Amino acid sequence: MSNCSNHKICIDSALSEAEKICQQKNIRLTEIRKTILKIIWQSHKATKAYDILDQISGMNFSAKPPTVYRALDFLLENGFIHKINSLNSYIGCPNPLQNDQCYFIICSSCDEIEECSDKGITNAIESVMNKNKFSHKNIAVEINGTCNNCLDNRK
Ligand SMILES: [Zn+2]
Numbered sequence: 446m447s448n449c450s451n452h453k454i455c456i457d458s459a460l461s462e463a464e465k466i467c468q469q470k471n472i473r474l475t476e477i478r479k480t481i482l483k484i485i486w487q488s489h490k491a492t493k494a495y496d497i498l499d500q501i502s503g504m505n506f507s508a509k510p511p512t513v514y515r516a517l518d519f520l521l522e523n524g525f526i527h528k529i530n531s532l533n534s535y536i537g538c539p540n541p542l543q544n545d546q547c548y549f550i551i552c553s554s555c556d557e558i559e560e561c562s563d564k565g566i567t568n569a570i571e572s573v574m575n576k577n578k579f580s581h582k583n584i585a586v587e588i589n590g591t592c593n594n595c596l597d598n599r600k
């Protein structure tokens with residue numbers, strides 16, 4: 446996918462956005478939460494929980510798995526990261542304040558994931574749920590395939 450030319454900018458803006466939102470909500474982006482958010486933002490690929498545990502234990506943290514999972518829950522609840530169910534892993538959210546209509550496109554060639562937003566998809570799902578008389582809580586749309594970059598590289 447490689448839609449970003451300078452990934453440091455992605456990381457910096459994600460972290461400062463998270464700091465800002467935490468300040469506004471009066472919640473704390475503790476050292477462990479921040480570190481995990483950084484680990485997840487290392488790339489635009491999804492990160493598995495055990496990779497996070499691995500990296501954390503290589504640092505100066507004495508964080509046990511429950512601490513890491515609690516921090517992941519915090520990051521999920523506040524929209525700083527998303528869970529990619531089909532990969533059982535996590536991805537950083539570039540727009541934590543406006544992530545209610547997102548879907549994910551997942552390139553199985555470069556493993557990068559892009560978060561996209563389209564009200565049309567949400568509207569379609571909502572209308573189908575009404576027909577099913579079902580009150581949905583979460584919508585997670587994950588689309589697997591190949592990004593344009595990877596398609597071009599194959600030619
Ligand atoms: Zn980037």
Ligand SMILES: [Zn+2]
Nearest residue numbers: 446552555595
């Ligand atoms: Zn790709």
